[in-house]
Amino acid sequence: MDPFQQMQDWKNNLDQFFGGDFWNDFEHIIKPPIPAINLYELENEIIIYVNLPGIKESKHVKIYLDENILELKGELYPFEQRGKQLNQEILQGEFSRKIELPCAVRKDKVSAVLKHGVMKIQLFKISNRKKNMKQVDFEIEE
Structure with missing residues (x-):
């Protein structure tokens, strides 16, 4: 699974819990531009x-x-990926x-x-x- 998708799922869950767009100020940390x-x-x-x-x-x-x-x-x-990604x-x-x-x-x-x-x-x-x-x-x- 895409690690950024996992972070997006976390962000969405926290937005629901705290209400609104709680993580907008932290977007650049979660996923760098x-x-x-x-x-x-x-x-x-x-x-x-x-x-x-x-x-x-x-x-x-x-x-x-x-x-x-x-x-x-x-x-x-x-690029070409070989083996298990760590x-x-x-x-x-x-x-x-x-x-x-x-x-x-x-x-x-x-x-x-x-x-x-x-x-x-x-x-x-x-x-x-x-x-x-x-x-x-x-x-x-x-």
Whole structure:
């Protein structure tokens, strides 16, 4: 049985016992987010490194971008398993992860390169973003 499914069953039982979504604050401990990332902010860009072991074809990972959300979907493929499994720390299987970016980025200028199981995603900040402000007229009462 999938160890994460066992943890999910425990979580559901505790949610029923304590009421509501008791474990939401502990979700990252129960099941760490996959894929693992490193996120860096530079003056004019955002760089994200994504751990994607075993990915050999671009069709296995989908990247979606909104102004300040990057979403990754795909599947990490298991390697050949022999014998009785005693421990599992290498995550595998389907994933979907949304990454909140520290600022709005351009959708028209993005690059992503996968090399040696690590994807580098380069995003460029929106500069001099025009604010959609409206001047409000007011009256002076005496």
